[in-house]
Structures are given as C-alpha cells and as structure tokens.
Amino acid sequence: MAGEKNDDGLVLLGFWVSPFAQRCRIALAEKGLPYRYVEEDLFGGKSDLLLRSNPVHKKIPVLLHDGKPVNESLLILQYLDDAFPETPSLLPADPHARAHARFWADYIDKKVTDCGSRLWKLKGEPHRQARAEMIEILKTLEAELGEKEFFGGEHGFGFVDAAFAPSTAWFQLTYERYGEFSVAEVAPKLAAWAARCGERESVAQSIYSPEKVYDFIGELRKKLGIE
Missing domain, CATH: 3.40.30.10 (Glutaredoxin)
Incomplete structure (x- = not known):
C-alpha cells in the first residue's frame, strides 16, 4: 500500500x-x-x-x-x-461549488455505508428494503455525476471523488452479491466512473480489491453469527 x-x-x-x-x-x-x-x-x-x-x-x-x-x-x-494550500486542492475555489461538494460527500456518508451494511446483515423484508434503497442511492449519485468524468466536474478528481472512491471496492462485489443487483445495470455511468477512479494511482494504491473486501465481510458475518 x-x-x-x-x-x-x-x-x-x-x-x-x-x-x-x-x-x-x-x-x-x-x-x-x-x-x-x-x-x-x-x-x-x-x-x-x-x-x-x-x-x-x-x-x-x-x-x-x-x-x-x-x-x-x-x-x-x-x-x-x-x-497545505500549496498542494492540489480537493475542493473547488468557488464557495457555492465547495458547499455543493460537501453536500454530496455528506450524502455518501449518511447513505452508502449504512445501507450497505444492512445489505449484508439483514434478511427478509428489511433486506429487500435495503436493496431497494441502495439501488435508489446509486441512481441518485449517477444523476449527480451526469456526463461528467468525475464528480468534481471542471475541477477534475476532487473532494466527492476522493470521499466516494473507496466505496467502489464494496459495491462492485459485496453489495452486488448480497443485494442481488448489478451496478453496471442499475447505474452504468457510475460503474464507468468507478473504473476511471481505479485507474488513478492514488486510488489503486490506497484501496484493496473487491474480492478482499468480500472475503472480509464473509469472515465478519461469521464472527457476528449471521452465517
């Protein structure tokens, strides 16, 4: 790493x-x-x-x-x-754009991890609700991404991208298998964004593979007595 x-x-x-x-x-x-x-x-x-x-x-x-x-x-x-103001800024200079980026990073924190944990922890109707919610979250994030290469838009890879990129190792396999859906099908633009993020050295050297995350969750489920 x-x-x-x-x-x-x-x-x-x-x-x-x-x-x-x-x-x-x-x-x-x-x-x-x-x-x-x-x-x-x-x-x-x-x-x-x-x-x-x-x-x-x-x-x-x-x-x-x-x-x-x-x-x-x-x-x-x-x-x-x-x-470290002399380094490349994660947040854009414009105050409104900065607030916008903070909003979406906060949305990711409040929605993605919580809903994702319910996907691999719960069963029955609560699980079905978590699945429907996760699909809606991904579609909402894809709508915000739109046709942009990164969430930072003209600013490029930025605050929201850095905040969200680690989640790609979770939703590409763990969330898909436990949620029984494909990110590429429900949010193809988001899947393409995830692939672009994975090509950046900063991301590739900072996160682990979806397979290692999936194995970790499997072991955690056993420890918690979910299996």
Missing part, C-alpha cells in the same frame, strides 16, 4: 479495509504528501495512541499533524486543503 513512509509530520491511524481511512490515503496521495501509516487492530484492542487522539468516538481514521489530532475523515480531507 502507498504512503507508508517514515514521516512524523503526518501520521494516519487507520484500518486496512475502512473506506473512511482509505479516502484519507487517497487525499494524501493526490496532494503528494508523505506520511506514516499506523494500522490499528480494531478487533484485538485499540492502541493508546488512538484512544488519546480520539477520546470521544475512539475510532479511526485519525490524522496527526505534528502530534495534533484531526478526527473524522471528511474533516481530515478539508483540513488537508487548509493546512
């Missing part, structure tokens, strides 16, 4: 399969910022560093900048723009 450099100026605490940690890695790569990555054992016991750095939520990701913690992935992405 990219970014595992010994640089104490920036340290990222994460978990390998977390899309929230991965979006931070993508952002750091897009900006060309060296950092040290610290893998957290979320199942075997969280480190003292994580608990000290995020005492409220006690979760990853956490970005340490000269020892000072920044929590919550979308806030980390915005912080990187603010703290």
Whole structure:
C-alpha cells in the first residue's frame, strides 16, 4: 500500500479495509504528501495512541499533524486543503461549488455505508428494503455525476471523488452479491466512473480489491453469527 513512509509530520491511524481511512490515503496521495501509516487492530484492542487522539468516538481514521489530532475523515480531507494550500486542492475555489461538494460527500456518508451494511446483515423484508434503497442511492449519485468524468466536474478528481472512491471496492462485489443487483445495470455511468477512479494511482494504491473486501465481510458475518 502507498504512503507508508517514515514521516512524523503526518501520521494516519487507520484500518486496512475502512473506506473512511482509505479516502484519507487517497487525499494524501493526490496532494503528494508523505506520511506514516499506523494500522490499528480494531478487533484485538485499540492502541493508546488512538484512544488519546480520539477520546470521544475512539475510532479511526485519525490524522496527526505534528502530534495534533484531526478526527473524522471528511474533516481530515478539508483540513488537508487548509493546512497545505500549496498542494492540489480537493475542493473547488468557488464557495457555492465547495458547499455543493460537501453536500454530496455528506450524502455518501449518511447513505452508502449504512445501507450497505444492512445489505449484508439483514434478511427478509428489511433486506429487500435495503436493496431497494441502495439501488435508489446509486441512481441518485449517477444523476449527480451526469456526463461528467468525475464528480468534481471542471475541477477534475476532487473532494466527492476522493470521499466516494473507496466505496467502489464494496459495491462492485459485496453489495452486488448480497443485494442481488448489478451496478453496471442499475447505474452504468457510475460503474464507468468507478473504473476511471481505479485507474488513478492514488486510488489503486490506497484501496484493496473487491474480492478482499468480500472475503472480509464473509469472515465478519461469521464472527457476528449471521452465517
């Protein structure tokens, strides 16, 4: 995985399969910022560093900048723009466009992960509802993407793309199999966008394959007694 450099100026605490940690890695790569990555054992016991750095939520990701913690992935992405203005900006310069990007990143956070977890956790009618909801979410995101190459439009690959790209490793196989649908069929433009994202070095080196995500969810289902 990219970014595992010994640089104490920036340290990222994460978990390998977390899309929230991965979006931070993508952002750091897009900006060309060296950092040290610290893998957290979320199942075997969280480190003292994580608990000290995020005492409220006690979760990853956490970005340490000269020892000072920044929590919550979308806030980390915005912080990187603010703290390193000389690097390529994830957010556009126009205030309205910035607010628009933040809206869609927030939509992704509130909708995709929650609905996706219900796809592989639930059965019966709740599962059918989650499936219908996920298809609607994907269609909504495809409508926002429209004919653009990336969600950033003229700005190019940006804030929403970095926020959403890690989810492609989840919906390309895990969500499709448990939801019994094809992203390429229900949202072909979104599937094409996912392929374009996967061709970017920042994305390719920051996320794992859909197969590894699917295997992880399979093991997690066993641990939770779902299987």
